Amino acid sequence: MRARRDRQTTGYPAAPETSGPLLEVADLTTHFRTGRGMVRAVDGVSFSLDRGRTLGVVGESGSGKTVLSRSIMGLLPRTNVVRSGEVRFAGRELTALTEAELRDIWGVEIGMVFQDPMTSLNPVMRVGRQITESLRHHLGVDRAEGRRRAVALLDSVGIPEPEQRLGDFPHQLSGGMRQRVTIAVALACGPRLLMADEPTTALDVTVQAQILDLLARQQRERYMAMVLVTHDLGVVAGRTDEIAVMYAGKIVEKAPTRTLFSDMKMPYTEALLKSIPKLADPSHTTLSVIPGRPPDLVNLPTGCRFYPRCPYAQQRCRDEEPPLQEATTPGHVYRCWFPVGTPEGRDALDRNRREGRLDAGAPVAPAGA
Amino acid sequence: MAGSGTAQLRTGDALLRVEHLVVNFHAGPRQRVHAVSDVSFDVLEGETLGLVGESGCGKSTTGRAVMQLPRPTSGSVRFAGQELTALKRGALRETRPQMQMIFQDPISSLNPRRRVVDIVAEPLAIWGRGGGAERDAKVREVFDAVGLDVDAAGDRRPYQFSGGQCQRISIARSLMLDPRLLICDEPVSALDVSVQAQILNLLADTKKRYGLTMIFIAHDLAVVKNVSDRVAVMYLGKLCEVAGADDLYEHPTHPYTNALLASIPEPDPQVRPSTNGAGLAGEIPSPVSPPSGCRFRTRCPRAQDRCAAEEPQMRQMRPDHFVACHFPVESPVSFGATRSTASNQ
Ligand SMILES: Nc1ncnc2c1ncn2[C@@H]1O[C@H](COP(=O)(O)OP(=O)(O)O)[C@@H](O)[C@H]1O
Ligand SMILES: Nc1ncnc2c1ncn2[C@@H]1O[C@H](COP(=O)(O)OP(=O)(O)O)[C@@H](O)[C@H]1O
Ligand code: SF4
Ligand code: SF4
Ligand SMILES: [Mg+2]
Ligand SMILES: [Mg+2]
Numbered sequence: 001m002r003a004r005r006d007r008q009t010t011g012y013p014a015a016p017e018t019s020g021p022l023l024e025v026a027d028l029t030t031h032f033r034t035g036r037g038m039v040r041a042v043d044g045v046s047f048s049l050d051r052g053r054t055l056g057v058v059g060e061s062g063s064g065k066t067v068l069s070r071s072i073m074g075l076l077p078r079t080n081v082v083r084s085g086e087v088r089f090a091g092r093e094l095t096a097l098t099e100a101e102l103r104d105i106w107g108v109e110i111g112m113v114f115q116d117p118m119t120s121l122n123p124v125m126r127v128g129r130q131i132t133e134s135l136r137h138h139l140g141v142d143r144a145e146g147r148r149r150a151v152a153l154l155d156s157v158g159i160p161e162p163e164q165r166l167g168d169f170p171h172q173l174s175g176g177m178r179q180r181v182t183i184a185v186a187l188a189c190g191p192r193l194l195m196a197d198e199p200t201t202a203l204d205v206t207v208q209a210q211i212l213d214l215l216a217r218q219q220r221e222r223y224m225a226m227v228l229v230t231h232d233l234g235v236v237a238g239r240t241d242e243i244a245v246m247y248a249g250k251i252v253e254k255a256p257t258r259t260l261f262s263d264m265k266m267p268y269t270e271a272l273l274k275s276i277p278k279l280a281d282p283s284h285t286t287l288s289v290i291p292g293r294p295p296d297l298v299n300l301p302t303g304c305r306f307y308p309r310c311p312y313a314q315q316r317c318r319d320e321e322p323p324l325q326e327a328t329t330p331g332h333v334y335r336c337w338f339p340v341g342t343p344e345g346r347d348a349l350d351r352n353r354r355e356g357r358l359d360a361g362a363p364v365a366p367a368g369a
Numbered sequence: 370m371a372g373s374g375t376a377q378l379r380t381g382d383a384l385l386r387v388e389h390l391v392v393n394f395h396a397g398p399r400q401r402v403h404a405v406s407d408v409s410f411d412v413l414e415g416e417t418l419g420l421v422g423e424s425g426c427g428k429s430t431t432g433r434a435v436m437q438l439p440r441p442t443s444g445s446v447r448f449a450g451q452e453l454t455a456l457k458r459g460a461l462r463e464t465r466p467q468m469q470m471i472f473q474d475p476i477s478s479l480n481p482r483r484r485v486v487d488i489v490a491e492p493l494a495i496w497g498r499g500g501g502a503e504r505d506a507k508v509r510e511v512f513d514a515v516g517l518d519v520d521a522a523g524d525r526r527p528y529q530f531s532g533g534q535c536q537r538i539s540i541a542r543s544l545m546l547d548p549r550l551l552i553c554d555e556p557v558s559a560l561d562v563s564v565q566a567q568i569l570n571l572l573a574d575t576k577k578r579y580g581l582t583m584i585f586i587a588h589d590l591a592v593v594k595n596v597s598d599r600v601a602v603m604y605l606g607k608l609c610e611v612a613g614a615d616d617l618y619e620h621p622t623h624p625y626t627n628a629l630l631a632s633i634p635e636p637d638p639q640v641r642p643s644t645n646g647a648g649l650a651g652e653i654p655s656p657v658s659p660p661s662g663c664r665f666r667t668r669c670p671r672a673q674d675r676c677a678a679e680e681p682q683m684r685q686m687r688p689d690h691f692v693a694c695h696f697p698v699e700s701p702v703s704f705g706a707t708r709s710t711a712s713n714q
Contacts, residue, residue, distance in 0.1 A: 060561045176652055204423040204588060206649040209632040231561060234634030258638050275566035276636050277595040283614035284573065285595060287566040293531060 028085035056236030059246035111186030128166030372693030374683030419597030475535035486523030533564035
């Protein structure tokens with residue numbers, strides 16, 4: 001507590017205080033007990049994140065991105081949750097903390113921004129108070145100082161006439177402005193990590209670009225780490241250091257951003273990227289589709305979870321789950337028996353094409369089936 | 370426009386020709402929402418017109434006004450040679466089967482209590498068309514057209530399907546009356562990219578198979594480019610720019626079109642997003658009291674005094690490329706993202 005206060009009054013932290021990564025997630029698993037059976041929403045996820053760096057987490061809806069970020073923070077339902085694994089943040093094991101202890105971390109050391117700003121804003125509290133509340137409670141600043149900082153924060157997140165806005169209620173603001181307020185609240189106590197879960201999904205492209213710029217600028221200035229969760233590969237492409245691709249509760253590929261796009265190993269990453277319409281392509285370009293849908297997290301397929309939809313799939317994929325393997329670029333890992341761009345991968349794809357069993361766009365016809 | 374004018378209208382027969390379309394809504398005492406203000410466009414038989422712009426700019430209102438839902442405040446809507454705004458209720462109803470609309474939220478636009486086979490067949494019953502066998506055959510045909518198996522899926526209810534499958538069901542239903550014009554209002558905006566690709570390809574196939582004419586409304590420029598022959602960019606109730614899909618993206622001339630293109634997050638780390646605040650600043654103003662002159666002027670980096678005083682009119686910049694702006698962008702992309710030369714793989 002004391003250390004945090006000092007850090008605040010002297011401005012933003014300038015250098016890392018601890019050595020080693022800021023956030024280390026090891027073999028994190030989060031399952032939900034339901035009437036249908038166990039929903040394996042997050043299944044053995046590991047990664048680490050250094051100070052000042054940004055990790056993008058991408059995947060189709062239902063792949064476990066939100067559950068992963070909430071599980072890291074310890075923001076899960078109280079019942080019918082089975083969680084295991086480790087979450088080390090700035091040297092502390094978060095999974096061992098009580099809810100009361102976590103409250104000193106939420107919003108203070110770890111800021112949070114969600115898709116719907118109204119989930120983090122209090123609809124009946126004025127904007128100014130939502131910011132000063134947390135400053136006064138966590139950092140012990142007085143009323144005048146709280147107000148001064150709130151104005152500065154609103155100004156820094158691009159809200160015009162910040163003094164006037166202090167008295168507004170959230171519903172009086174546009175969606176984009178509300179998201180800016182959420183960001184101001186999240187940044188108020190100078191967090192070292194920002195968890196942003198689809199922060200721009202509900203916004204127009206022009207406002208999305210503004211908010212992503214804002215997050216990038218704040219992150220740089222504050223030397224803050226960020227986990228940016230999104231279903232949109234475009235959003236993470238230009239704005240992250242590293243990307244983790246999730247599929248059915250697992251990280252199936254993780255790489256430095258440029259490497260992921262230039263040298264992807266997972267057929268799923270490739271398929272996801274190919275299915276997006278590109279501005280550079282002429283109109284009426286036929287899109288390559290991923291057949292079928294992600295698996296039911298209660299009844300997962302054996303072997304590779306992407307097997308039923310994968311154009312590279314072979315018998316082995318159905319029988320054996322591929323382990324996480326290292327690629328040549330440091331920090332690049334993937335789970336696949338027949339990786340993209342390798343001789344094995346090319347052979348597998350050719351074989352399926354020759355047999356006409358799973359060419360892109362064809363209806364599901366799993367190889368080996 | 371954010372301006373007005375009709376230079377973009379083509380001579381000859383269009384399946385749909387909309388001129389000087391105005392839609393106002395009442396919003397409290399003495400307040401009017403100027404949702405669509407003097408918009409003109411045409412769609413040729415077999416063509417797909419993309420209508421693109423930020424939310425609240427009047428895209429859905431335009432689509433609905435074409436269908437006379439509700440009738441527009443003023444302006445002309447000519448469909449297949451008939452002036453729809455002048456038709457009496459009964460005569461208007463007769464034209465309905467020829468124009469169908471599908472919506473963004475596929476699940477809630479389908480009746481949750483009915484079997485999907487009945488939902489799809491319903492239009493024939495409503496219009497009293499065909500006998501039992503004929504109806505069954507048509508249902509089978511449209512299920513097949515959208516890639517669903519009527520025997521396996523027909524008895525289930527909408528909630529038992531994913532968003533993408535519900536959109537297939539909506540499309541199937543819209544095909545039952547053999548429409549000539551299909552208005553798609555953000556049909557893929559709520560879907561995952563992988564499902565979006567399936568539905569976009571399906572719409573392209575369906576269009577070919579049934580010889581449809583389409584208006585495709587969306588806010589995603591890359592999606593609009595993919596499906597459209599011609600694109601109209603809309604801002605705050607006005608049209609800004611109208612051009613062939615490929616031409617518009619190669620030579621964006623209106624400052625707003627450029628801003629939209631610069632905002633697109635491209636799935637390519639080589640395309641650096643603007644991090645210097647050079648993208649479009651501010652937000653779309655309220656349509657209750659839109660800015661004078663050019664409605665885009667409050668956010669336009671090129672705005673001059675003239676833009677506040679005088680509304681720009683549509684004029685031709687290049688062959689079949691129209692823009693409503695006093696100071697159009699001569700060389701493409703003057704601000705926003707730095708775009709490395711587009712690399713086609
Ligand atoms: N409280 C819960 N109880 C049961 N299942 C849940 C719960 N929360 C999330 N899930 C399930 O976990 C899976 C992953 O969800 P989520 O993390 O929200 O996906 P994403 O954010 O990638 O779209 C989904 O199948 C979802 O239905
Ligand atoms: N029935 C209505 N009553 C009042 N205002 C409306 C109504 N329908 C739409 N509007 C307003 O008209 C404007 C255009 O809306 P809309 O056509 O839905 O835009 P878009 O589809 O481009 O997002 C918006 O400001 C919207 O709030
Ligand atoms: S090739 Fe096999 S292991 Fe690799 S993604 Fe496809 S199904 Fe999975
Ligand atoms: S230059 Fe003037 S007329 Fe053209 S878009 Fe900008 S404000 Fe409108
Ligand atoms: Mg989510
Ligand atoms: Mg709309």
